Amino acid sequence: MTTPVSSMLLVLVGSVIGSVGAIFLKSGAHKLHRHWTSLAFNWRLALGIGTYLLSSVLYVKGMSNGELSVLFPLVSLGYVCTLVWSRLFFQEVITKVKVTGVALILVGIAFLSLGAQR
């Protein structure tokens, strides 16, 4: 079984879009308070969920044709994007601890992918 480039692109775009969805989810989460309107009219949350759904549809399409060993590592690009988005949109500090943690996760996923081929 080989993995078509179209599947790789779908999974890649899906994971980047998913990380963008997390930005909207977090900014929407901060707008929530006790009044129900803060949930019902929360366009940030709605956009976040919509973006997540779109990313899932692309993800399902991509995953339906191809090997997990190739497609898994592409999903992890979303974690790197999130570090950048967190700094840009929420002024979170990129610490050595965070970079180390994410780097270990990427290495781990690469090993799992190698393992899946055998």
Added chain:
Amino acid sequence: MIATSTPEVHVPDPAKRKLAIFIVLGCSLLSAIGQYLIKLGANQLSHAGLFATMIGILTIPQLFAGYCLYALFTVLFVYALRHGELSILYPLIALGYVWVTITAVLAFHENLNPYKIVGIVVIMLGVAVLGWGGSGK
């Protein structure tokens, strides 16, 4: 702008930050189960178009159940995001890879090789580093 009655939202609370990390670790298990169900369902629509895929999410039981878990995941994740940093919480979901691999070996007797063991250990290490750093030590 209407003033809200919850000024505590942006003040970091160490206990809630820690809770947020544990919630997301739980979320990673939900997402792993959801992903497995979605993968099962996705096999049934390998050449469906975008519209057929959307219909499939509603009509294929595994896809539907998978997305219900994703809905629960989203509610918990939004709650966690209120109290924690995105740069810590989002990568923690990678623990799902560990759940998927362990389930595949235990339940579906998929073979376990050294690469997978190293992968599981290294991901758990990364999650531990993030969780430890994110809870403010």
